[in-house]
Amino acid sequence: MIEVQDLTKSYGSVKAVDDISFTVNKGEILGFLGPNGAGKTTTMRILTGYMPATSGTARVAGFDVSRDSMEVRRRIGYLPENPPLYPDMTVETYLDFVARIKQIAPERRKGRIDDALGKTNLEERRSELIKRLSRGYKQRVGLAQALVHDPDVIILDEPTVGLDPKQIIEVRNLIKGLAGNHTIILSTHILPEVSMTCDRVVIINKGKVAAVDTPENLTSQLKGGQKIRIEAEAPEKPLRDALAEIPGASRVVVESQRTGSRLVVTVEAAQGKDLRSEIAAKIVQNGWPLFELRGVSLSLEEIFLELTTDDSAHAQPAS
Amino acid sequence: MQSLYAIYRKEMGHYFVSPIAYIFIGLFLILSAFFFNVILTAVIKESFQMEMQSMQMGGAPGFDAPAEVMRAFFGLLSTLVLFFTPILTMSVYAEERKRGTMELLMTSPISELDIVLGKFLASLSLFAIMLLPTASYLIFMVVHSDPMMPWRMVVAGYAGVLLLGGSLLALGSFVSSLTENQLIAAAITFAASLFIWVIDILGRDSDSVVGAVLHYLSVIRHYEDFTRGVIDTSSLIYYASFIVLFIFLTVRSVDSMRWRRA
Numbered sequence: 001m002i003e004v005q006d007l008t009k010s011y012g013s014v015k016a017v018d019d020i021s022f023t024v025n026k027g028e029i030l031g032f033l034g035p036n037g038a039g040k041t042t043t044m045r046i047l048t049g050y051m052p053a054t055s056g057t058a059r060v061a062g063f064d065v066s067r068d069s070m071e072v073r074r075r076i077g078y079l080p081e082n083p084p085l086y087p088d089m090t091v092e093t094y095l096d097f098v099a100r101i102k103q104i105a106p107e108r109r110k111g112r113i114d115d116a117l118g119k120t121n122l123e124e125r126r127s128e129l130i131k132r133l134s135r136g137y138k139q140r141v142g143l144a145q146a147l148v149h150d151p152d153v154i155i156l157d158e159p160t161v162g163l164d165p166k167q168i169i170e171v172r173n174l175i176k177g178l179a180g181n182h183t184i185i186l187s188t189h190i191l192p193e194v195s196m197t198c199d200r201v202v203i204i205n206k207g208k209v210a211a212v213d214t215p216e217n218l219t220s221q222l223k224g225g226q227k228i229r230i231e232a233e234a235p236e237k238p239l240r241d242a243l244a245e246i247p248g249a250s251r252v253v254v255e256s257q258r259t260g261s262r263l264v265v266t267v268e269a270a271q272g273k274d275l276r277s278e279i280a281a282k283i284v285q286n287g288w289p290l291f292e293l294r295g296v297s298l299s300l301e302e303i304f305l306e307l308t309t310d311d312s313a314h315a316q317p318a319s
Numbered sequence: 320m321q322s323l324y325a326i327y328r329k330e331m332g333h334y335f336v337s338p339i340a341y342i343f344i345g346l347f348l349i350l351s352a353f354f355f356n357v358i359l360t361a362v363i364k365e366s367f368q369m370e371m372q373s374m375q376m377g378g379a380p381g382f383d384a385p386a387e388v389m390r391a392f393f394g395l396l397s398t399l400v401l402f403f404t405p406i407l408t409m410s411v412y413a414e415e416r417k418r419g420t421m422e423l424l425m426t427s428p429i430s431e432l433d434i435v436l437g438k439f440l441a442s443l444s445l446f447a448i449m450l451l452p453t454a455s456y457l458i459f460m461v462v463h464s465d466p467m468m469p470w471r472m473v474v475a476g477y478a479g480v481l482l483l484g485g486s487l488l489a490l491g492s493f494v495s496s497l498t499e500n501q502l503i504a505a506a507i508t509f510a511a512s513l514f515i516w517v518i519d520i521l522g523r524d525s526d527s528v529v530g531a532v533l534h535y536l537s538v539i540r541h542y543e544d545f546t547r548g549v550i551d552t553s554s555l556i557y558y559a560s561f562i563v564l565f566i567f568l569t570v571r572s573v574d575s576m577r578w579r580r581a
Binding site: 045049050051052063070071073075076078080082083084086087088089093097098100101102104145253 | 321322324325326328329330332333336418419420421422424425426427428429442577578
């Protein structure tokens with residue numbers, strides 16, 4: 001549905017987007033993940049036809065975004081980071097205006113507006129002025145605007161930013177409900193959002209694609225060895241030595257010391273090895289009380305940091 | 320055409336849902352009515368004096384009071400236009416850019432020309448609606464004036480105000496498309512309007528081609544023909560080109576927003 005090939009956007013000598021390529025299949029939800037200023041918004045603006053790329057191509061539903069811009073715009077619903085609302089309009093007149101400029105035939109307009117209002121749960125607010133709505137409702141109006149012409153592709157720039165937890169869940173569920181019929185790209189810098197809503201993730205940093213995969217694969221692929229977290233009451237040095245003796249245990253790190261002599265320690269295990277029973281046996285053998293023992297998989301946060309932090313900067317806290 | 324109408328409708332809605340249109344029309348009517356009254360009083364006084372003089376000296380009264388009122392009235396309207404149009408156009412694009420709604424318009428399947436024309440026609444409509452009630456002042460003239468009210472001057476005068484207003488609105492829209500700041504848009508539009516108003520002063524003392532060109536370029540010289548009841552083709556062409564030029568520039572400016580970093 002969407003093919004992006006060697007896309008580059010430069011502002012003078014600064015490359016906001018640097019040679020990006022990825023594809024999105026029909027009905028898929030693609031997460032666009034990266035720190036602020038990574039080039040997410042720029043890429044989305046190129047896809048929506050808002051700004052031209054410096055080089056490279058992007059195609060939506062087979063149409064080139066620069067050559068057949070009008071065809072592309074007809075097929076895209078776009079919610080920019082700040083919902084593009086007219087505060088003096090009511091929700092309904094606003095959606096009517098959007099339906100008109102999206103070239104919806106007059107006889108279909110009413111139905112489309114009702115549909116968008118229904119999907120975003122805005123029926124009861126339809127005749128309220130937009131400026132009187134709360135932040136969460138404004139965001140919904142923004143979403144309704146992106147849906148009103150029933151586009152093939154929906155592009156959402158940070159759709160959950162500034163919402164409260166309940167509203168975030170609502171918006172996520174709404175987005176999930178749209179998948180299948182629509183192809184969706186959403187950008188975010190909130191990691192759980194990606195694992196909760198997206199089929200695939202493009203991690204982007206400093207204008208370059210750092211990784212493209214499913215959230216699950218990204219987690220397992222970068223997991224490397226598993227980490228085991230132990231909380232036990234033991235003197236530090238003997239515990240360290242005892243754990244280091246276990247074959248397959250690599251790095252033993254004392255994370256913190258609780259009250260008294262209770263320690264929290266993590267052990268990194270070689271790939272594919274489960275050392276939990278050995279560790280438990282070792283500790284019990286020495287007669288130390290064991291309070292907790294569990295495997296920790298690297299969170300998306302850690303993967304994200306690993307991928308988006310410079311090697312030089314990364315080496316420091318690790319050593 | 321459907322998109323142009325959608326933009327036009329949206330703009331008109333914006334004017335009339337918010338207090339903008341009402342405050343605008345109200346202020347314009349108060350000022351124009353006040354000045355009309357001043358003009359009328361002055362002209363009546365003058366015509367009495369002229370009559371006295373002609374009675375003392377003998378000979379026919381050579382003073383056409385209704386024509387005098389009309390000329391002064393349309394002269395006054397042009398001055399009000401100079402002050403009102405910059406405020407009318409200052410928010411046309413500046414506000415859309417600030418709110419981020421320009422992004423909605425520019426990612427919708429409509430052309431820049433639809434956007435620009437829709438907005439221009441809406442501001443021109445509001446301007447025409449603002450002028451409309453001033454026609455009621457002329458009822459006095461119709462009822463009481465002697466000799467007859469010069470209809471030619473009324474028609475030419477209103478045509479002139481609309482063309483002058485349209486030109487300054489086109490100029491103001493262009494300026495508004497260049498900045499996000501409404502105050503800057505209004506100030507620059509006012510300064511630019513004033514400059515094009517008095518540009519003929521630069522060439523006043525010269526008989527050369529430059530002087531003639533500067534004289535032709537002045538937005539108010541052409542208007543003066545209209546206030547005398549003359550509709551001159553060269554003036555029509557002047558205003559039409561002025562409007563077309565600035566609409567073209569606005570389209571280019573709106574299009575260039577895609578290249579600007581914002």
